[in-house]
Amino acid sequence: KKIFVFNGPNLNLLGRREPAVYGHETLDDLERRCRDEGARLGVEVDCRQSNHEGQLVDWLHEAGQAVRAGSALGVVLNAAAYTHTSVALHDAIKGAAVPVIELHLSNVHAREAFRHHSYIAPAARGCIVGLGIKGYLLAIQALLD
Ligand code: DQA
Numbered sequence: 001k002k003i004f005v006f007n008g009p010n011l012n013l014l015g016r017r018e019p020a021v022y023g024h025e026t027l028d029d030l031e032r033r034c035r036d037e038g039a040r041l042g043v044e045v046d047c048r049q050s051n052h053e054g055q056l057v058d059w060l061h062e063a064g065q066a067v068r069a070g071s072a073l074g075v076v077l078n079a080a081a082y083t084h085t086s087v088a089l090h091d092a093i094k095g096a097a098v099p100v101i102e103l104h105l106s107n108v109h110a111r112e113a114f115r116h117h118s119y120i121a122p123a124a125r126g127c128i129v130g131l132g133i134k135g136y137l138l139a140i141q142a143l144l145d
Helices: 027-041 053-069 080-084 087-096 134-144
Strands: 002-007 044-049 072-078 100-104 126-129
Touching: 002 027, 002 053, 002 134, 027 044, 027 134, 053 072, 053 087, 072 134, 100 134, 126 134
Parallel strands: 002 044, 002 072, 072 100, 100 126
Antiparallel strands: none
């Protein structure tokens, strides 16, 4: 079985982007730590990043099919800024009936008001915010349970 980790816009800049908020580790570091956690727990972790909303929609549909086929458990989704704007991602999660854990590196509730609303949260199984990369590892554990 596999678990998908989808990262949205600007997360390719991790490590260089506002390090005071997002830390010094890069997307490569993040993905390696997720794959290592999967290896430790005996599950394959398929990590992808896109700056494009429609690509994330297509990947959520693919993940839903994999879950229905019995080859995947669900998705850890950091939709980044699309969290706060995207009805399309909300509808994709519902439409694909895919178990999603919403993830944010930073504590979005302690930041600007425009980050307080999430279109992902009402469609997600659960949400982890503010715990940095550790949050992804906890989300992988939760999808396995
Ligand atoms: C983020 C929080 C979002 O508000 C922001 O747009 C991001 C990253 C996080 O991981 O903390 O790009 O999803």
